[in-house]
Amino acid sequence: MQKNPIVAFLLIMAFGIGLIFFLSVEGVEKKKEIAEGHGEGEATEETAEFDPEAFAQSKCIACHGGDLTGASAPSLVDTKLSQEEIAEVLTNGRGGMPAGLVPAENIEAMAEYVFSLE
Numbered sequence: 001m002q003k004n005p006i007v008a009f010l011l012i013m014a015f016g017i018g019l020i021f022f023l024s025v026e027g028v029e030k031k032k033e034i035a036e037g038h039g040e041g042e043a044t045e046e047t048a049e050f051d052p053e054a055f056a057q058s059k060c061i062a063c064h065g066g067d068l069t070g071a072s073a074p075s076l077v078d079t080k081l082s083q084e085e086i087a088e089v090l091t092n093g094r095g096g097m098p099a100g101l102v103p104a105e106n107i108e109a110m111a112e113y114v115f116s117l118e
């Protein structure tokens with residue numbers, strides 16, 4: 001039984017090569033998954049950055065109503081203002097409408113969203 005050590009060695013080698021092959025194929029598939037997952041992750045990050053709708057739901061509904069069609073403050077859905085005028089109201093406030101609710105860097109996105117409600 002002198003062959004036995006070599007047979008065992010060859011078996012281990014074959015197993016090792018098989019394992020490497022399996023892991024690399026598996027890895028390529030995982031890479032695709034990770035790449036796709038990462039794409040989605042980026043999309044969520046972008047929305048997390050500034051989501052005018054979510055922002056309105058947390059900061060504007062108290063006065064403008066749950067669906068922004070007006071409560072103690074006038075409706076935002078049928079405002080006659082232009083997008084620039086909306087941005088101007090958000091920046092400087094007007095009457096009972098407080099200034100500085102929307103961070104300066106997000107005013108444009110917010111104005112665009114409010115304008116799109118019309």
Ligand code: HEC
Nearest residue numbers: 059060063073074079080086089094095096097098101102
């Ligand atoms: C404290 C209450 C309050 C909050 C909170 C508030 N508003 Fe107002 N808003 C008002 C009032 C009151 C007016 C009417 C001002 C006037 O008559 O001059 C107004 C007016 C406006 C107008 C002008 C509408 C028009 O047709 O003339 C816009 C646009 C507006 N608000 C956007 C927003 C947005 C966007 C938010 C959330 C970031 C928000 N408001 C949060 C009270 C509020």
